[in-house]
Amino acid sequence: MSQQKDAIVSVEDLRVHFEVRQGFFSAFSKKEPPVVRAVDGVTFSVGRGEILSLVGESGSGKTTVGKAILQLVSPTSGTVSFDGAPVPQDRQGLHAFRQRAQMIFQDPYQSLNPRHYISDIVAEPLDVAGTDLSADVRDARVREALEQAGLTPADDYLYRYPYELSGGQRQRVVIAGALILKPKFIVADEPVSMLDASIRTGILKLMLRLRDEQDIAYLFITHDLSLAWLISDRIAIMYLGKIMEIGAAEEIIKRGLHPYTQALMAVMPVPGQVRESGRTVLEGETPNAAIRIEGCKFSGRCPRAFDRCRKEEPELVEVGPGHSVACFLV
Amino acid sequence: MNLLEVRNLKTYFSTTKGMLKAVDDVSFHLESGQALGLVGESGCGKTTSALSIARLLPKEGRIVGGEIFLDGHDVLLDSENELRKRRWRDVSIIFQGAMNALNPVLTVGEQIAEAIVLHERLSKEEALKKSQELLDLVEIPKERYKRYPHEFSGGMKQRAMIAMALACDPKLIIGDEPTTALDVMIQAQILNLLERLRRERSMGMILITHDLSILGETCDHIAVMYAGKIVETGTVTDIFEHARHPYTDRLIRCFPNIHGKKAIPEGIEGYPPNLLDPPAGCRFHPRCEYAFDRCRVEEPLTRHVGGEHTVACHLVEETR
Numbered sequence: 001m002s003q004q005k006d007a008i009v010s011v012e013d014l015r016v017h018f019e020v021r022q023g024f025f026s027a028f029s030k031k032e033p034p035v036v037r038a039v040d041g042v043t044f045s046v047g048r049g050e051i052l053s054l055v056g057e058s059g060s061g062k063t064t065v066g067k068a069i070l071q072l073v074s075p076t077s078g079t080v081s082f083d084g085a086p087v088p089q090d091r092q093g094l095h096a097f098r099q100r101a102q103m104i105f106q107d108p109y110q111s112l113n114p115r116h117y118i119s120d121i122v123a124e125p126l127d128v129a130g131t132d133l134s135a136d137v138r139d140a141r142v143r144e145a146l147e148q149a150g151l152t153p154a155d156d157y158l159y160r161y162p163y164e165l166s167g168g169q170r171q172r173v174v175i176a177g178a179l180i181l182k183p184k185f186i187v188a189d190e191p192v193s194m195l196d197a198s199i200r201t202g203i204l205k206l207m208l209r210l211r212d213e214q215d216i217a218y219l220f221i222t223h224d225l226s227l228a229w230l231i232s233d234r235i236a237i238m239y240l241g242k243i244m245e246i247g248a249a250e251e252i253i254k255r256g257l258h259p260y261t262q263a264l265m266a267v268m269p270v271p272g273q274v275r276e277s278g279r280t281v282l283e284g285e286t287p288n289a290a291i292r293i294e295g296c297k298f299s300g301r302c303p304r305a306f307d308r309c310r311k312e313e314p315e316l317v318e319v320g321p322g323h324s325v326a327c328f329l330v
Numbered sequence: 331m332n333l334l335e336v337r338n339l340k341t342y343f344s345t346t347k348g349m350l351k352a353v354d355d356v357s358f359h360l361e362s363g364q365a366l367g368l369v370g371e372s373g374c375g376k377t378t379s380a381l382s383i384a385r386l387l388p389k390e391g392r393i394v395g396g397e398i399f400l401d402g403h404d405v406l407l408d409s410e411n412e413l414r415k416r417r418w419r420d421v422s423i424i425f426q427g428a429m430n431a432l433n434p435v436l437t438v439g440e441q442i443a444e445a446i447v448l449h450e451r452l453s454k455e456e457a458l459k460k461s462q463e464l465l466d467l468v469e470i471p472k473e474r475y476k477r478y479p480h481e482f483s484g485g486m487k488q489r490a491m492i493a494m495a496l497a498c499d500p501k502l503i504i505g506d507e508p509t510t511a512l513d514v515m516i517q518a519q520i521l522n523l524l525e526r527l528r529r530e531r532s533m534g535m536i537l538i539t540h541d542l543s544i545l546g547e548t549c550d551h552i553a554v555m556y557a558g559k560i561v562e563t564g565t566v567t568d569i570f571e572h573a574r575h576p577y578t579d580r581l582i583r584c585f586p587n588i589h590g591k592k593a594i595p596e597g598i599e600g601y602p603p604n605l606l607d608p609p610a611g612c613r614f615h616p617r618c619e620y621a622f623d624r625c626r627v628e629e630p631l632t633r634h635v636g637g638e639h640t641v642a643c644h645l646v647e648e649t650r
Contacts, residue, residue, distance in 0.1 A: 057513040057514070057515060057516075058484070058513055166601050167372075168601070196371040196372055196540055197371075197540065197541070197542070197581065197584035197585055197595075197597075198371060198580070198581065198584050198597050198598035199597065199601075200584070200597065201584060201594055201595045201596065201597030202597050204594050205594050205597075208594065223513055223514060224514070225514075225588075226585075226586040226587075226588050227586065229586070229588055229592065230586045230592065230594060231594075250592070253588055263515070264514065264515070267514050267515055267517070267518035268514065268588070269541070269543035269544045269546070269547065270543060270546070270587060270588065270589065271542055271543040271546070271570070271582055271585035271587060281515065281518045281519050281522055282515050283519075285483055285485055285486075285515075285516065286513075
């Protein structure tokens, strides 16, 4: 697959396998220890200021991809490049890299230290980065980050504790913490799924505004196709550690070709729609990633699978400009 | 006759900071075999309403006013003993976190059997047998009744919870965010399952959720709650196509519609009020774009606006 020229992040054939911890006696067994193939050969890139959504169900490996890019879990194989060069592996290089790539976690109720002031939480990345700043400059940076995250005036929030804030405000604090080092790339892992619908849109608008003003690129991880469509330029659909389909957001939603994409579309609830007939719902659940699947990973649940799907694994094939699908049917 | 009749229910919590009016003068009803969706943002009193109906409130919570009739029986007059007999037979609740609601040291079959033995004259063996039938009903292979909860996936645990809720053939089943923590595909499976069971057994169902978008497919009626009050009720079509309350209208518009224009929804400015000290007049007025003087002082009454559609908003009256 061709890599974009002006990519901020590109990932080549990324694999993350976890060995399952075994009991003492299995050390004597000749069987190979089971391996969970959380991410099993994923290639994509994110352009500068671009928003790419990674959509999939639990266990599809989408969060692991995000963590592997930020080197929070170490890839088993494959390369991750940032700004044209492979992500450095030495201590110093990683330190510098992490100032430019940040992560926003899902649960703003658990990702903030309850005993720290908001100002300390937001300043923490700055302190960890070890930039020698005077108290005045540090204070100014915190205020700037809070205001960019929509917590204005910053004075109202500096010396408050997380419990005093609502879920939406907390998520803004998390975003302020991610912004303070002025990153160029943010992995946003389900940033709004814990929030009420009425609060969600504010966070999404904030993310879009930051993209426009500061040219920040996002890897937006979500299980909600409609959110992905709303916010992103491109969408990649993941299933069991593989990308099944990738393309422009509009293209995937309106003309998704992979049977899994179509199945996800079929079950997506649409507000206001009163559906009379029973809808087509895939049976069963995403299989355990520790079990090796021959052929296409989706073949076991695919309503249109045929013999070849169970023997051979389809590659991602370009079917239109920027639109690739991994399925023998297309 | 209505299966469930809730009239002017008031449930307050005593906290160190004062009386929290979680549910404040709420009325709704449900015919048997019908499904009602109770929708609203976090903290609007949806779950408290459900717990009041099942009389399962924590000790800080008290029903200070109103009436609840379930199948003609006054629920609020029951003693704790009578309640124990009636729960599971009259009403059962499927809670949100199925993962945390199951006992990790008992097999799934034993847990379902526990509820049966308490309510029906069956031996443990017979109850275990019935638990297998119930698992079959929720599309889990019978043999798995001997398994422990950690051997089940999230979706299967939620199915097991549904099987348990059905153990004593309740007349009313309440699902409190039954699919919120689940994947879309599993959510669709569970909603289809609930729908099928409700039709087959002609149970009444209340589906509590913050996700308006799933109600169109599963419910007959919708009640929209805001800050401890019901602001609008009606059939699914009334609510989705002819919403009259500004809150309902804004809430519907918060959900992206992939068949519509690609634009970030407007959301609703501000946050829901603190129920220790709710605003005077209409509780939505601080966030309402149409609010006028009257909204700030006088609480709107619930009015019928045709059919079963009711709205509590001064605007409805003004524009008549």
